[in-house]
Amino acid sequence: MARIAVVGGTGHLGKAIARRLAKAGHTVAIGSRSAENAAATATELGGLDFGANADVAKDKDFVIVTVPWSAQTATLTQIRDHVGNAVVVDTTVPLVPPKVMRVQLPEAGSAAMAARELLGPDVRLVSGFHNVAAHVLDTDALVDCDVLVFGDEVEARNGVVSLVADMGMRGLSGGALANSAAAEALTSVLIYMNKTYAADGAGIRFTGLTKAPPIS
Ligand SMILES: NC(=O)c1ccc[n+]([C@@H]2O[C@H](COP(=O)([O-])OP(=O)(O)OC[C@H]3O[C@@H](n4cnc5c(N)ncnc54)[C@H](OP(=O)(O)O)[C@@H]3O)[C@@H](O)[C@H]2O)c1
Numbered sequence: 001m002a003r004i005a006v007v008g009g010t011g012h013l014g015k016a017i018a019r020r021l022a023k024a025g026h027t028v029a030i031g032s033r034s035a036e037n038a039a040a041t042a043t044e045l046g047g048l049d050f051g052a053n054a055d056v057a058k059d060k061d062f063v064i065v066t067v068p069w070s071a072q073t074a075t076l077t078q079i080r081d082h083v084g085n086a087v088v089v090d091t092t093v094p095l096v097p098p099k100v101m102r103v104q105l106p107e108a109g110s111a112a113m114a115a116r117e118l119l120g121p122d123v124r125l126v127s128g129f130h131n132v133a134a135h136v137l138d139t140d141a142l143v144d145c146d147v148l149v150f151g152d153e154v155e156a157r158n159g160v161v162s163l164v165a166d167m168g169m170r171g172l173s174g175g176a177l178a179n180s181a182a183a184e185a186l187t188s189v190l191i192y193m194n195k196t197y198a199a200d201g202a203g204i205r206f207t208g209l210t211k212a213p214p215i216s
Helices: 012-023 035-044 069-079 111-119 154-166 177-196
Strands: 003-007 027-032 049-052 062-065 087-090 124-128 146-151 170-175
Touching (some): 012 027, 012 035, 012 154, 027 035, 062 069, 069 087, 069 111, 087 111, 087 154, 111 124, 111 177, 124 177, 146 154, 154 170, 170 177
Parallel strands (some): 003 027, 062 087, 087 124, 146 170
Antiparallel strands (some): 124 146
């Protein structure tokens, strides 16, 4: 079982990820800018560890970052000196309100590449979870979509694919970190789909992958 911090774990996506990972038996800590907020969420999730973002990032196997695009730089700056050899999983989608149904990728190419620029080449970095709706994840129901994971280090990427499986979903490697732009862009399409087709949590499912792991 892995030691996992969820930075920004008080929010919609972070809480849902933390809940599923803790249920799977991993040791999960909730991080926040406010230890008080972290404590409240950790208690709500059944007594998880908690603390300030920089503190929970220490001595972990995975540090999952779940904050809005506007907070990505500040949050990664807070944790970068503390993550050590952990795999940092960036979930940021570079949405720029109010036009969240339009793809607006940043100058770096994607939020993942912006994270790489900020964290430098030595931090083990993976991105993922861009296309799964938090409120769907935050249930015990079967989540009927694939979760794409990107990264330049195969072992780190596969580690996150495996965590996704522990959460009861099919995780798929989408290749290099540079490919994260495709999934990040797709989120705006999914938000558009939700509105246009009155859906509540549209997701993606790849077909033809007969040798991919089944959803559990
Ligand atoms: N929600 C979804 O369905 C979903 C799905 C896929 C991907 N994503 C992506 O996942 C990330 C998190 O989404 P979310 O919906 O969970 O976000 P959220 O609930 O709005 O925020 C998550 C946490 O980030 C921290 N935060 C908020 N504003 C901040 C700021 N200005 N500076 C520093 N920290 C701040 C807060 O934690 P503290 O106040 O406790 O520090 C907050 O609880 C986003 O990049 C989003 O695009 C979301």
